Amino acid sequence: MTTGSRLYVYGIVHADRTLPPSTRGVGRPPARVELLPVGELAALVSDVPPDLRARRRDLMAHQELLTALGTEGPVLPMRFGMVAEDASAVERAVRAAAPTHLAALERLENRTEMNLKAMPVHSAVEALVRDDAGVRRLAADVRRRPSYEGNVRLGQAVAEGLARRATEAADEALRTLVRLADEVVRGPKVPGCVLNASFLVAQERGERFRAAVEQFAAAHRERVELRLTGPLPCYSFVPEKPKEPQESQGASDFAAGEASGSPGGSAARPTAVGS
Amino acid sequence: MTTTTYNEAAVCVPRAGTLYDVLELILDRGMVIDIFVRVSLVGIEILKIDARIVVASVDTYLRFAEVCNRLDLNQDASSRTVPDLFAGMSGGVAKGGAKRAAKSVGGKVKDAIGMGDEDDDERDAHDEHGEAEPEEAPRARRGSGSRSGSRTASASRAGSRATRRTQEA
Structure with a gap:
């Protein structure tokens, strides 16, 4: 990573995080990802590959990096394709919203x-016909008087019914x-x-x-x-x-109207995790 | 990577097949910082629209109607049970009809974004001179079923495509 060059920003984490050695970024060959510390926070950054676009492998690289990091601690994922002018722009941005980011990381911890x-x-047409008198009626009409318009009407009723x-x-x-x-x-x-x-x-x-x-x-x-x-x-x-x-x-x-929808409630807590 | 729980989670990491299902999250959600710029996503907007099976199209309507027409409605009133009635249907017309089209469309879209195979290298070669590539494949599909479909087409999510077909007819 050369100072002064543009940086691809993957996300924001706590400053005490370490990157697994296997961490790979976007581009081909995959760019080296680094932590750019900003106070209590750090930005996950890499060089910007030339001609960066939303290719499958780059979308996957972005996704996999954030997913992997997310198993070890909270991450604020950036939208795909965010590029900063240089390291100081990243620092400025992260520092300016540091309290918000820290609060968000806390909220996402272990989540x-x-x-x-x-x-x-789509294959449930039979079930729909069975349950829906309106569709059955249309189908009977079309059977009696087959027509293109009738078929379109019937098919539309089926599509709407399924939806x-x-x-x-x-x-x-x-x-x-x-x-x-x-x-x-x-x-x-x-x-x-x-x-x-x-x-x-x-x-x-x-x-x-x-x-x-x-x-x-x-x-x-x-x-x-x-x-x-x-x-x-x-x-x-x-x-x-x-x-x-x-x-x-x-x-x-x-959950309004439902009994005990308390999201943090212990009733629904699983007894065994991971198996 | 040390506890069972985390390994378990890692197993569920979305892979190529399901990237498709989270495309709009990666592209439309996630944090945005004003002073950062965003790489060009040319082609992606169109891809996202075309990527899904369009249920509300005349083609789909006609397929559903076909499925309906093959159901034996007269049996409804008889004493046969519902499972009897529809036995043999589930694997046949219904899946063969609407789903066949859906699959072929999905296949093309996956090809277009290169999610179908392990062919990154080949894709990249295309990428070099194929800027408009993502939108080509999904658009170049069927042009059938186009008789007087304009009324329903206007209500359709695929409005423009259906209209175009109507004009061709």
Whole structure:
């Protein structure tokens, strides 16, 4: 790393962290990642490879580095592709928001992000027809008087029906899972998904959370397809820029109306972790 | 890397297949610092839109209708149980219909971003002169099912694509 050159910034950690020797950054060959200490904090930085773009291997390098670091202690992950003008720019930025960063690191300590996506079950047309009188009626109409328009209408009703069932089931999943999480954030809308939500989960509860998702998915396989990804760097739970409204909500907001939704409660604590 | 719990967690580290599922988190979430600049993400915006199976399209509607039409509705009123009724359907039409298209689309997108294989080297060679590469593959797909679909297409997430097909028809 040459002083005065641009730096790729991966994230922010406590200054007392050490990097595993295997830590590799973006670029080919992978850039050497270093800790740039700033008071009680340190920024994870490397040189910026020429022609840096959002390639698979660079996205993975960013992701894997932060995931690996996250298993050993809290990390504030940067969005992919953040580049600072030079080391002093990094120092200035980190120092300026040090109290915020320290508070965020404390909040994320021993926690991980689990991302849940919910999709309609495309193969559940039979179940929909069975349960939905409206779709059955449309299907009967089309059978009597086959037409292109009729087919489009029927197919649209099926698509909407599948999406509606998936949305209802996903909301139910959210209410169930929020009890195992400290916070929940709805992520950006993803085409094809009726739900994209990230949960901040205590690391020791990760397996239990996954089991809960699998259990729910198995019980509702005709209504919704769930995909869980994690443990992830806590991308969705970092401090946001002040001008953007804080989207993060307390878990209890989602559990409103449900009995004992206390996220920190001990009732749901797993007895065995890791197995 | 020393305790069982952490090793367990490391096993679940997202790999190539699931990078796909966290793309929007890596790109749209995470911390932003104002004075930092961001590398160009040309192509990624389009990729993100095309990356998912578009349910609301005329093509999908017609496939769903086809599945429906193959269900024997008359059996509904009979005394046969529901599992009897739909026995054999699950592995057949339903999956073969809507899902087949979905899979082929997904495959192309994964190819486009290079998530499908261990072909980083080859990809990089393409990358050198293929700036627009990510958006090409997903766009170059099917152009069928385009008769008078404009009404529904306007309600569709794939509005522009469906409209284009309508014009071609």
